[in-house]
Amino acid sequence: MLFSRRLMLGLAMVSALAVPAMAEGPTEIDLFFPVPVDGKLARDMGTMIKEFNETHSAIKATAVYTGSYDDTLIKTRAAIKAGKPPAAVIMSANFLLDMQIENELTNLDALIKADGTTKEQFLGQFFPALQGNAVINRSVYGVPFHNSTPLLYINADKAKEAGLDPNKPPQTWAELTDWAKKLTKRDGDKVTQWGIAIPCAYDYCGWMMETLTMSNGGRYYNEEFGGEVYYDTPSMLGALTWWNDLVYKHKVHAPGATPGPAVSTSFISGNAAMMMLSTGSLTYVRDNAKFNYRVAFIPRNVRNAVPIGGASLIVPAGLEADKQKAAWTLIKWMTSPEKSGWWSRATGYFAPNMAAYKTPEMLDFLNKNPDAKTAVEQLDVAKPWFATYKTVPVRKNLEDEVMLVLNGKKQPKEALIAAQKAADETLKPYNAETSLKLP
C-alpha cells in the first residue's frame, strides 16, 4: 500500500529530526539578541561570541538572533513560560520594569555581591543617565550594553546654501522652525526638499514623543511608579501641536507617519535637510552621506532634556545556578570597557561603560570622528526612557493617536485625550493591585 508506506516514511523522517543535541562538558548558554542596526552586525555579534568562547573554555555561548526589540520581548517571554529561558538577553532598556513586575527577571544584586563589589561600585562604571532604566526598587536588574540618545542631524552643505551657519546649529524650537522654513524648497505647490524629518513608527514614535515632551519641560511617565503616564498634559500637548504645525501649518515636514529607515534614507538622499534620529544611525550616515553633515543636541522649548534609548543585558528568571553564573560571566565580558567600545565603534551607539572612552582605540576614533562625541556630551541632560507596566501596549496607545494626527485625521488635543483614556485602561489592572488597593 503506497499510502501507508509514504506515511511510514514521513513518520521516520519526522522522528529523525526530533533528536535534540545532548550537552556535555562546558556549560551551554544562549544569548538572545535583536539586530537594532543593519544586518552586518549580526555577523559582528557572531565574531564577538566566538571570541568569548575561545577565551572561556568552561562556557559555550550561542548567539540567537531574535528579530526586532518587540519580537525579542515576545520570544523571551514565551521561552520563560515554556520553561526554556535563555541565559541572557539584550533587551530594550524600557522593558525591564514591565518584566520585573511580571517576575521575569533575575535580581543581579547577589551576583554582584558574590564578586566582592558593591552595587555602587558596579553601577559607578556606567553613565549616571543609564542607571534609571537598570535599577528597580534599588536593586540591579540590567546591565547597560549599547545606548543612544536622539540627535539632530543637519545637512551642512544645504544649510550653507540657505545662508545658515551649520557650526551654530539651532538651539530652540523657534530657531529650528526658522531653519526648517529656510531649508524647505518649493516648486509651486510641490515640495522638492523638506526642512526636517522626524520618525514615527511603532517604537520610534513613542521615543520621539518623549523627546519632544521632555524638551518642553514635561515628563512622559511617573519615574517612581509604573502605573501612570502623562499624555493629556500641557507639555505633551505643546510638543504634539508643534510637530503637527511643522507638518500642516508651516509645511516643512512631510505629512504622514514616516518609519525610521525612510527618514534616514530621505536625509541621505538630500530629500530632507535635517532629521531627528537616534545616534544608533550615526555609523550609517557617516558611511553613506555624500555631503558634509553636523550632529547637534535636540533643540529645547523649555529645557534641554532627552531620553536614553538602546538596550541592557538581562538574566531571565528561572535559570539553573550554573547557567546563571555563566551568563553573568558573559555579561561582564560584553560590558567591559574594551568590548563595549568595540561594539560602539561598529554600531554608532555610545558605550555605556565610561572607561571605554579612556581606551586608546576610542581616543583615536574620537579624534577621527568628533561627531561621535555629541551623543556622549548630551548624556549630561539625558533621563531614563519611559518604562511602565505593559510598556508596549501603553506606548502603542499614544503612538496610534499620534499617527492619526500626523496623517491629518485628528487634532492634537482630542488625540491626547483619547490616548490618555486608552492608556489608563491598559494600566488599570496594575493600579487595582497597587495604588488603588486600599485598606
Place this chain on the structure above:
Amino acid sequence: MTLIDRLWKDAPLATRNEITPKLGFVLTVLLALVWLIPFLWMGVATLRPPSDGINLMAELMPSLTPTLDNIRDAWEIGDFPRYTLNTTIICAGILLVQFVTITLAGFAFARLAFAGKTLIFYLFLMQLMLVPVLLIVPNLTLVAQLGLYDTLTGVMMPFFASAFGTFLIRQAFEAIPTELEDAALIDGAGLFQRIRHIYVPLSMPSFSAFAIISVTSHWNDFLWPLMVINSPDKRPLTVGLSVFTATAEGTQAWGTIAAGTLMVIAPLLITFLIFQKRFISSFVTSGIK
C-alpha cells in the same frame, strides 16, 4: 490589437466579437502589471550597484552597470542553502501529515454517522477564528514539554491538523456520488481502499488547492519559527532573512534586502511558474469532470 487577438484564441466562440469580455481582459492585464511592479523593482534593486546611491533606489529603470554584489552580500550574511532546506522540510513535513489528517477527518465529517457530529464539526471550524498569536505561549509550552523545543518537528507540530483543510476536503467528499462508493463496496473494497481509490483521486483539485495554501502560508510564517528555533542552523528562510530587514534604530541596505527577498521567494515563484496551469485549474474546477 494583434497581441490581444493572439491571447484571445482560447475564448469561447460566442463571445469573440463582444466588447465587454475584452474590456475585462484588458483590465486583468493592467492589474497583473500593477501586481508585477514590486517584483520588477526587486529584480532591478538586486542588480543595482551600491555606488548608484540611495537616490536611484526607487527607480524602476535598471542600472546600466548591473552587479551581483548584493546577491553575494546576502548570500554571505545568511546560510541560504541551509535555510531553504529547513523551510522545505517544514513545509513538506506539515503538508504530508496534513494530507493524512484532513483526508481521514474530512471523510468522517462527510460520510460517517456518529453522535455529536455537527457540534464537533462546528468546534473544528471555530479554530479558524482564533488569532494564531494567541496560541504562541500554550503551543510553545506544549512543544517544550514534548522535548521538541528548538527542533524542526516543534515548528511543524501545531499545524498537523488543519481546520480549513478538513472543511475543504469534507466539501469535496460530499460532492462525490455515493453510488461510486456503493459500487466499490459491492466489489468488496474496505474503508481505506474506498477512500484511496474513489474519494482521494476524485478530489485531487481540492488537495492541490489546499497544498498551495498550506505551503505558501508556512513558507512565509515568521513569528512561530522565531519562537521555537534557537540554533542558527535550524532557521527557516523567513527568520534568516529578517536578520537584515528588522532594524529598529538603524537603517537599511535596500539592495541586500531585495537580493535576500528574491532568494526567499525564488523557489516558490519557480514552482508556481512550472505548475501554473495545474494550479489555476485546481482552483477553478471542482467535482467530477
